[in-house]
Amino acid sequence: MIYLDNAATTKPSKEALAIYNEAQQTLFFNSESLHVGGEMAREALNSSRHYIQKHFNTDKEVLFSTSGSHANQIAIDIYLSQAQEGKVLVSPYEHPSIYAALEPYKKQFEIVEMPLTNEGAIDLAALEALVDNETVLIIAQHVNSEIGYILPVHEIAEFAQAYNIPFHVDGVQAVQKIEDKAIQAFTSYAFSGHKFKGTKGVGALLIEHKSVRPTNIHYFHEEGTRNGTLDVPGILAMTRALSLDAGYEHLTKLHQYATERALASGFSVLRSDKQAPHIIGLLTPQFEGQYIMQSLSSRNICISTGTACGHGLLLSEGLIEKIKQTEHEADQYVRISFSSNSTLGEIDTCFNEIDKILEGVAAHESSGSATN
DSSP states (O other): OEEOBTTTOOOOOHHHHHHHHHHHHHOOSOTTOSSHHHHHHHHHHHHHHHHHHHHHTOOOEEEEESSHHHHHHHHHHHHHTTOSSEEEEEOTTOOHHHHHHHGGGTTTEEEEEOOBOTTSSBOHHHHHHHOSTTEEEEEEESBOTTTOBBOOHHHHHHHHHHTTOOEEEEOTTTTTTSSOOOOTTSSEEEEEGGGGTSOTTOEEEEEOGGGOOOSOTTOOBTTTTBOSOOOHHHHHHHHHHHTSOOOHHHHHHHHHHHHHHHHHTTOEEOOOSSBOTTEEEEEOSSSOHHHHHHHHHTTTEEOBSSOGGGTTTOOOHHHHHHHHTTTSOGGGEEEEEOOTTOOHHHHHHHHHHHHHHHHHHHHHHHHHHHHO
16 A cells, blocks of 8 residues: 555554553553552653653643644633633634634634735735734644645744734644744644654643643643543653654655656646645646545555545635635645655656546547547
8 A cells, every 4th residue: 555645644653653562561550540650650751741842942831632633622722711702813724623622612702814815825914914902812733734834833923922912833734744843932832643653642732831721620630621541652652753753855855756746747736935845735637636536545545635634525714715726626636745654656656546547537538529
């Protein structure tokens, strides 16, 4: 099988699996238990917290979650539970988990999407004009999961700081994918281990100490922000995966080569002024993306037509607006995404098969025309 859907999830590394399996045997204890086993688990978790802080060069609190989506929800609940009314500014490129977390607050707060330029980028000048004393929260992805657009989060952070507004950044598609680790200007930052060769079921929220608040009087774990026994082996595996070489140069080569092959096959590439190297968003020459994806799947090649959390069907408003600037339809979108395990040969095989699919359809249509 050729797997080119690494923005959905990645294959766990041998190093992460080794520590995961070991911890399942030696650190299976409940970290809330008061006996020596619980103490051992807590020590392991504290070591992970310190490593994560060192990795990001931050003194933010590290709260462990069950996923990146869960970390987003914790952050939004913390901020909006402290406000009575106001405006929430959200980028139109957000993951569905952001809108799910905002749903209970829609009647209480005005949810406003950030304006875009004609090229589909965040319009910083127009956004700055929207930020005011009525704004209670700003939310943006660091890297969009559909086309790899690196959002101008540092510029947005300046707007937030000018009004002392909490700024939450979803870093799920950025960690171990781009070199930028400067998160200190953000109030909080979310990520998930399985996106960078850790195991599924764990994530983290890095958040300023002064912002941490319990979100439910019945929550007793992670500063009152969740219940449920912490997955110590999974957290250790995520931390180990964070320590591995990200392979930025290799990802960049893969992206450049995939772009060349896509253009040669007649695809349009959804480009951004700042681009993460592990995701390439494409528009098919004439067919629905689902047709290309399913045809490749029958050949044991995995790509996607959108975020897996939206069942491959849900596209962000930002992406839809960007596609509107082309001569294509939204259903022509497909996504190819890489990890450091991906190879140039896999990209070749993928596009060679795509060429066969396109040629086969063209031949079938030509035959049909001749018969008519």
